Amino acid sequence: MIFLFYLLSTIMIVCALLVVFSKNPINNVIYLIMCFIAMAGHYILLNAQFLAVVHIIVYTGAIMVLFLFVIMLLNLNKAIIIRKSTVTRVSAVVTGGIFFLVLLAATRQTFEIDAKYPFNSEIGLVSGIGKTLFSEFLLPFEISSILFISAMVGAMMFGKKDA
Amino acid sequence: MQKLTNRSVVASDKKMTFMERIYVPAILKGMSITIKHFFKKKTTINYPEEKREFSKVYRGQHVLKRDDEGRERCTACGLCAVACPAEAITMVAAERKPGEEHLYREEKYAAIYEINMLRCIFCGDCEDACPKEAIFLTDRIVASEYKRKPFVYGKDILVEPMDLRVDISARQTSAVHDFKSNKAFAHNR
Amino acid sequence: MELTTIIFKTIFLFIILLVTLVVAMYSTYAERKVAAFMQDRNGPNRAGPFGLLQPLADGLKMFMKEEIIPLTANKYLFILGPSIAMTTALLTGVVIPWGDTLTINGHVYSLQMADLNIGILYVFAMVSIGVYGIMIGGWASNNKYALLGAIRAASQMISYELAMGMSIIALVLTTGSLSLHDIVAQQHGMHWNIFYQPLGFFIFLICAFAETNRAPFDLPECETELIGGYHTEYSSMKLGFYLFAEYVNMFISSAVIATLYFGGYNMPFIDQLGLSSNAVTFIGMGFFFIKIFAFIFLFMWIRWTLPRFRYDQLMNMGWKGLIPLAIFNILATGTYYFFTSLK
Numbered sequence: 001m002i003f004l005f006y007l008l009s010t011i012m013i014v015c016a017l018l019v020v021f022s023k024n025p026i027n028n029v030i031y032l033i034m035c036f037i038a039m040a041g042h043y044i045l046l047n048a049q050f051l052a053v054v055h056i057i058v059y060t061g062a063i064m065v066l067f068l069f070v071i072m073l074l075n076l077n078k079a080i081i082i083r084k085s086t087v088t089r090v091s092a093v094v095t096g097g098i099f100f101l102v103l104l105a106a107t108r109q110t111f112e113i114d115a116k117y118p119f120n121s122e123i124g125l126v127s128g129i130g131k132t133l134f135s136e137f138l139l140p141f142e143i144s145s146i147l148f149i150s151a152m153v154g155a156m157m158f159g160k161k162d163a
Numbered sequence: 164m165q166k167l168t169n170r171s172v173v174a175s176d177k178k179m180t181f182m183e184r185i186y187v188p189a190i191l192k193g194m195s196i197t198i199k200h201f202f203k204k205k206t207t208i209n210y211p212e213e214k215r216e217f218s219k220v221y222r223g224q225h226v227l228k229r230d231d232e233g234r235e236r237c238t239a240c241g242l243c244a245v246a247c248p249a250e251a252i253t254m255v256a257a258e259r260k261p262g263e264e265h266l267y268r269e270e271k272y273a274a275i276y277e278i279n280m281l282r283c284i285f286c287g288d289c290e291d292a293c294p295k296e297a298i299f300l301t302d303r304i305v306a307s308e309y310k311r312k313p314f315v316y317g318k319d320i321l322v323e324p325m326d327l328r329v330d331i332s333a334r335q336t337s338a339v340h341d342f343k344s345n346k347a348f349a350h351n352r
Numbered sequence: 353m354e355l356t357t358i359i360f361k362t363i364f365l366f367i368i369l370l371v372t373l374v375v376a377m378y379s380t381y382a383e384r385k386v387a388a389f390m391q392d393r394n395g396p397n398r399a400g401p402f403g404l405l406q407p408l409a410d411g412l413k414m415f416m417k418e419e420i421i422p423l424t425a426n427k428y429l430f431i432l433g434p435s436i437a438m439t440t441a442l443l444t445g446v447v448i449p450w451g452d453t454l455t456i457n458g459h460v461y462s463l464q465m466a467d468l469n470i471g472i473l474y475v476f477a478m479v480s481i482g483v484y485g486i487m488i489g490g491w492a493s494n495n496k497y498a499l500l501g502a503i504r505a506a507s508q509m510i511s512y513e514l515a516m517g518m519s520i521i522a523l524v525l526t527t528g529s530l531s532l533h534d535i536v537a538q539q540h541g542m543h544w545n546i547f548y549q550p551l552g553f554f555i556f557l558i559c560a561f562a563e564t565n566r567a568p569f570d571l572p573e574c575e576t577e578l579i580g581g582y583h584t585e586y587s588s589m590k591l592g593f594y595l596f597a598e599y600v601n602m603f604i605s606s607a608v609i610a611t612l613y614f615g616g617y618n619m620p621f622i623d624q625l626g627l628s629s630n631a632v633t634f635i636g637m638g639f640f641f642i643k644i645f646a647f648i649f650l651f652m653w654i655r656w657t658l659p660r661f662r663y664d665q666l667m668n669m670g671w672k673g674l675i676p677l678a679i680f681n682i683l684a685t686g687t688y689y690f691f692t693s694l695k
């Protein structure tokens with residue numbers, strides 16, 4: 001188990017780095033896909049089969065297909081390097097750094113989570129997730145679904161020729 | 164306009180009805196047709212084992228006939244070459260020497276007689292043109308070759324061998340018989 | 353896990369792979385035979401008796417052909433494409449319950465590699481990854497026809513996956529479980545889901561055709577417009593892998609349809625015969641394969657009956673036809689169960 005964890009983590013980190021550093025957009029997307037699959041592996045290690053599969057279906061199977069689709073259509077297979085001005089670069093570094101800090105702060109809290117919510121092997125299964133979603137988190141769940149619907153309607157409006 | 168078959172449908176781009184738009188009835192109809200064919204007798208002829216029966220007047224590889232006494236009938240008149248639309252026939256005539264009467268029926272004969280099988284369209288005009296009933300098309304198939312040269316058939320292939328006479332009686336239809344029994348052409352026999 | 357179980361599972365895994373490959377192999381033969389019969393021909397009948405060795409001959413031919421990788425192609429992705437297609441096609445077989453339990457020496461073995469409690473979704477995930485094989489291969493060929501095929505495959509996959517997922521949701525409402533094992537167990541006797549979910553079955557069937565890229569949905573490889581579609585540039589065994597993956601997919605989809613809607617290995621009136629449990633398992637397995645072959649035949653039957661859809665027809669049917677129908681199906685099923693559970 002521990003070995004698998006480290007293996008998957010290594011794959012994930014290497015792939016994530018390659019997403020950032022590789023020049024060819026198609027390769028970026030493929031590394032991202034590999035990263036996602038490794039992430040699904042992590043879910044399985046946590047006995048969260050449902051999350052793992054939904055992660056693969058939604059992110060790997062649908063969203064990344066669309067990514068790949070768009071990149072193929074735009075014919076972005078050549079590496080394009082755009083020179084940015086120094087101001088942009090500095091601000092990018094600052095923004096990235098601040099975001100990193102926020103993430104770090106968030107992860108620091110997770111060390112205490114273990115004590116508060118002990119690991120429950122049933123939590124990632126269908127019934128567990130379903131019950132939590134439709135009782136504790138019903139309102140956010142429904143609101144987010146409305147969000148999706150509005151996004152879809154908006155996309156349709158854009159798609160219409162005479163909007 | 165006159166219809167060619169009773170299955171023709173006039174094409175139109177009218178709006179499809181609901182039944183047509185859900186495709187399913189049409190699909191089921193199509194499927195019933197294919198499944199019917201699934202159980203039908205197959206039309207394939209398994210070639211090397213089974214052979215398609217040739218028509219009696221099939222026009223295949225030519226033969227230069229000999230008469231009953233084994234003499235070549237062709238007199239190198241060239242009518243077949245003239246009749247040939249594909250210009251596939253060439254010949255060189257020669258005079259019969261004394262003592263060759265058992266070889267050639269007429270005083271003049273074809274020393275060289277060649278048909279280019281790549282040019283020939285197997286129309287049978289040569290057969291019709293021949294006044295001596297010397298050339299006939301048969302139901303034999305011209306063999307395939309790797310080069311062009313062997314397709315020019317000479318007398319060695321065209322003239323029927325003495326011991327292996329080619330039977331062409333099946334293609335002697337009643338019209339041919341009438342023609343043969345005509346007194347005016349008696350010399351041809 | 354005990355050692356015996358591990359050994360059994362390993363052997364069973366090999367058997368599944370072998371059976372899948374052999375069935376896929378002979379599907380190519382069956383396809384040609386069915387096509388021929390529907391066109392009043394004989395089909396392959398030269399290699400071996402009734403042409404039964406034809407698939408071997410085809411495979412051998414594929415191996416002997418020259419391997420061509422186009423100069424301008426992206427080599428790694430070019431090789432990755434068919435491998436993904438083949439792998440994902442084969443991976444699906446592990447969750448399908450091929451039979452009930454087998455009792456050997458007092459040990460009870462389940463004839464299902466892995467009883468995931470999200471079995472259906474796993475199948476679904478594999479299908480959605482499978483499209484990468486086509487997309488990556490099509491793109492890596494650096495050929496416009498291949499690219500068009502790949503793009504068609506992707507958009508078709510996404511469009512029909514939605515309707516397929518929704519038809520499954522309605523099914524899950526009736527079964528109350530995502531595990532394929534439970535779903536089959538519930539259909540014991542004649543309680544096949546087709547009787548409860550006829551509309552859902554219909555939608556699922558159409559989507560299965562679309563997901564396997566079979567005619568009338570074979571737009572990604574449509575010969576008349578795109579030469580060979582996504583596998584235009586492929587040759588030798590890599591082409592073989594693509595073609596083979598299609599047949600493996602067809603076999604697996606038939607198995608999934610039979611499992612979800614036609615009772616899997618359940619055979620009506622088997623309990624009344626009073627056979628030992630192992631015999632029942634084997635008969636059930638045989639019956640399951642009969643169902644699978646029936647569906648494979650249906651796949652072929654439709655392929656040799658219908659012409660290919662036009663692209664706009666395909667999209668219209670997916671988005672304007674099947675998805676609303678599937679939503680209606682979910683609503684109807686939900687309403688029904690809501691009111692029946694009230695009483």
Ligand code: SF4
Pocket residue numbers: 243246247248249250251252278282283284285286287288289290
């Ligand atoms: S069959 Fe026709 S084409 Fe052939 S040699 Fe005779 S006349 Fe010429």
Ligand code: SF4
Pocket residue numbers: 236237238239240241242243244254273292293294295296297298
């Ligand atoms: S085959 Fe007949 S037509 Fe031709 S040259 Fe000989 S006799 Fe004349």
